[in-house]
Amino acid sequence: MKKIENSYKKSGVNISLANKLVEHISQLSKKDVKKTNSRSKKDVIGGFGSLFDISNLKIKDPVIVSCTDGVGTKIDLANKFKKFDTIGIDLVAMCVNDLIVQGAKPLFFLDYIAVGKLNLKKTKSILKGIFKGCKISDCKLIGGETAEMPDIYSKDKFDLAGFSVGIVSKKRILDKNNVKKNNIVLAIPSNGIHSNGYSLVRSILKKNKLPKNLKKTILKPTRIYTREILKLSKRKLINSAAHITGGGLIENLLRSIPKNLSLNIDLSKIKIPEIFKWLKSKNISDQEMLKTFNCGVGFCLIVNKYNVKKIKKIFPKNCIPYEIGFISKNINKVKIIKSLKW
Numbered sequence: 001m002k003k004i005e006n007s008y009k010k011s012g013v014n015i016s017l018a019n020k021l022v023e024h025i026s027q028l029s030k031k032d033v034k035k036t037n038s039r040s041k042k043d044v045i046g047g048f049g050s051l052f053d054i055s056n057l058k059i060k061d062p063v064i065v066s067c068t069d070g071v072g073t074k075i076d077l078a079n080k081f082k083k084f085d086t087i088g089i090d091l092v093a094m095c096v097n098d099l100i101v102q103g104a105k106p107l108f109f110l111d112y113i114a115v116g117k118l119n120l121k122k123t124k125s126i127l128k129g130i131f132k133g134c135k136i137s138d139c140k141l142i143g144g145e146t147a148e149m150p151d152i153y154s155k156d157k158f159d160l161a162g163f164s165v166g167i168v169s170k171k172r173i174l175d176k177n178n179v180k181k182n183n184i185v186l187a188i189p190s191n192g193i194h195s196n197g198y199s200l201v202r203s204i205l206k207k208n209k210l211p212k213n214l215k216k217t218i219l220k221p222t223r224i225y226t227r228e229i230l231k232l233s234k235r236k237l238i239n240s241a242a243h244i245t246g247g248g249l250i251e252n253l254l255r256s257i258p259k260n261l262s263l264n265i266d267l268s269k270i271k272i273p274e275i276f277k278w279l280k281s282k283n284i285s286d287q288e289m290l291k292t293f294n295c296g297v298g299f300c301l302i303v304n305k306y307n308v309k310k311i312k313k314i315f316p317k318n319c320i321p322y323e324i325g326f327i328s329k330n331i332n333k334v335k336i337i338k339s340l341k342w
Contacts, residue, residue, distance in 0.1 A: 009165050012150025018119050021146055024124060028131060039253060050143030052104055052108045055169075061170035065104035068163045069094035074198040077205075077219060080158060086221040087160065088129025089136070090195045093222035095164035096137040097243045097299065100226055101256070103233040104166030104172040107138035112161040113146045116153030116341030126160070129221070137226040139164065178239040179257045183302050185265065185325035186311065188228075189318070192220040192275055196246045197292040204282045217275045225299045228314050232301070237311050240302040244294045251291070253300055265325040268338035272296045277342055286340055295340065304325065 008015060045082045071090040088111075096106040111130055113123060123146065134141045153159070193201065201218070210218060232238050242256040249270075253263055273296050280289055289295055301312060301321060312320050325337070 001341040002322070012117065017120060017147060017325055018148065021120060021123055024120075024143075025127060025141075025341065028127070044100060044165065047143075050108070050110065052140070052142055052208045054107070056164040059167060059169050062167050063104075063170050065166045065168060066164070067095045067166075068150055068161065069098065070159070070161045071195045072319070073202055074193075074195050074199050074219070076202060079158075081219060083219055084125035085129050086219055088126045088131070089133040089221035089224070091131060091162040092133025092137060092139075092164070093224045094195050094245070095162045096133075096139065096224060096226050097222070098245075099164055099166040100229040100233075101241045102168060103172050103230075103238070105230055105242075106137050106164055106166045106226060108140045109134050109144045110142065110163040111144035112163070113144070113158060114153060115146070115148055115158040115161075116150055117155045118146070118148045119155050119156075122158075126158075128164075133221075133224065136214065136224045141290075141305055144200050163196050167199075172233060174233060174238055174241055176240045176256050176258050177300050179261060179327055180239070180304075180313050181261065181327055181329055182288075182305065183239055183327040184305050184308055184323055185253065185263070185327070186303060186321040187270060187297040187310065187324045188225060188301065188315070188321045189223075189271065190244070190273070190294045190296055191223045191318075192217045192243070192273060194222040194298060196294065198283075200292055202280065208282055211278065214278060217273070218250065223298050223319070224248065226318075228342060229299070229315050232311060233315040235310075237307045238301050238303055242300040244297050244299060248291045249292065249297055249300070252304065254333065256294040256300070256302060260329070262328050262330040262332070262335065263325060264328055264335045264337060266337040267324075267340045269322065269324045270296055270340060271322070272340065280297050280342055283304075288317055289340070297324070300324075 052339050071087060071094060074090060075087060091111065093266055130141055185205045240256045244252050248293055257263065276293060276295050315321060
């Protein structure tokens, strides 16, 4: 009886296909280098380590800031709707939006893609989004890892993780200790759900049909705030900032103020997009909505009142910040002035 020869490919890992993907990424990276002329010819994908030339950065007392994140179970809906070209933008956004909270300019990005079975077309589509996200945030994809793991993930399942590094001058770090009494809290609009709360969204979608007018919204990629926030930071117009992600508005804002100060938030001022109104209608309390979703606020700034007009001029018409509260020295850490207006 002839013995069947074992191989890595037969066990479910296709190295030759993975090499084709690496070559594809490398070619995209080389094109990016030619377009931007931002890296040396040595700084391309495919080596054991990823290189990034910082010799041209003229930053006094530089501090490196790093972030890592994923996109949660939004991935499952990307699989369900067979749409993979935007989930990569989400991945970049979740990382770089954290970097800019401290005033850091994103420099480079690395991705980790784990799959049950490598699908070249799907993975290329995901990478297209990652490259686009990097372009929007003015940083570079310089490396990553694609892991094919049969039995750990089923054939069509995958997961994503992103890693981003930025830089900021020590004197320019946005620190919560810069916040003072009577500072204003500005809300910067989200463009949808972004990348938090999708386990609850998916649970609702199992029992409810999504209205046609909201189908494009459900996978809309997370808004990237990099360019506007860095412009404001350069002009010293921000005291502190918060990226509104898991935990919602209040929890993330509390991370951005010192312990001796308090938040006063008027929830009735929040401009709530239709997707959240639809979710709310599925028997979710206000408290749960605020804790799970951004409810229309993707990013917050804490600023001096006299800078508000200057700040608003920096943003495009569909993303102009607006006042939702102020800072005080109240005994209570958080004071909610009014309820959300649905």
